[in-house]
Amino acid sequence: MRLLAAIAAGCCFAQPAGAQVGVVPVRPMPPSAAVEHWVPARTSRTGCFDTANIAGAIVVDARTVDVTMRGGKRWRLTLAQQCPQLSYYGGFYYQPRVPGKFCAGTDRVMSRAGGACRVSTISEMKPVRRR
Numbered sequence: 006m007r008l009l010a011a012i013a014a015g016c017c018f019a020q021p022a023g024a025q026v027g028v029v030p031v032r033p034m035p036p037s038a039a040v041e042h043w044v045p046a047r048t049s050r051t052g053c054f055d056t057a058n059i060a061g062a063i064v065v066d067a068r069t070v071d072v073t074m075r076g077g078k079r080w081r082l083t084l085a086q087q088c089p090q091l092s093y094y095g096g097f098y099y100q101p102r103v104p105g106k107f108c109a110g111t112d113r114v115m116s117r118a119g120g121a122c123r124v125s126t127i128s129e130m131k132p133v134r135r136r
Contacts, residue, residue, distance in 0.1 A: 029062045029072065029097055029114075043071070043079055045128035052127045053108035054080050056101060064092040070114065071130065072107075079130040082114065088122035 058075040065071055067089040070082040091097045094117040101107045109127040116122075 029059055029099060042133040043081075043130040044133055045081060046131040048083075048126050048128040049109055050126050051108065051110050052129075053103070053106040054127065054129075056099070056105055056107050062097070067091075081128040081130050082109075082124045083126040083128070084114070085123040085125040088114070088116065088120070090116040090118040090120050091122070093118040 054072075054074075058078075060073050060075045062073065063071045065081075067087040068084045070084070070091060072080045072082060074080070091114060096117060098115040098117065099107060099112065100115065102111050107124075107127075109124050113121045113123045
């Protein structure tokens with residue numbers, strides 16, 4: 006089903022047999038006054054998170070994407086290279102090597118406009134308390 010959605014949305018990359026493809030909706034970065042403040046709690050070059058509860062993402066800049074989960078948890082993806090095309094067309098694709106997991110070092114995000122960017126680190130984020 007996800008593969009069909011990806012194809013219908015204009016996906017143009019080859020898929021290995023049996024590959025799972027996920028689509029992540031992207032929302033624009035809110036104005037700085039409305040931004041929630043989050044900081045990395047732990048960063049890993051090999052860490053993973055479950056893909057089942059992905060709710061969406063915010064493209065922070067050309068090398069940084071915050072993935073928001075149902076329930077409020079947040080993960081930061083730091084890309085190995087600039088990937089400005091991720092914010093085009095309101096979303097991007099991912100194809101985990103391990104079904105149900107998205108991992109730094111091996112997995113990548115793919116733009117609907119074309120191109121793929123490897124994730125170099127994944128950081129678990131925590132909100133900063135305001136005083």
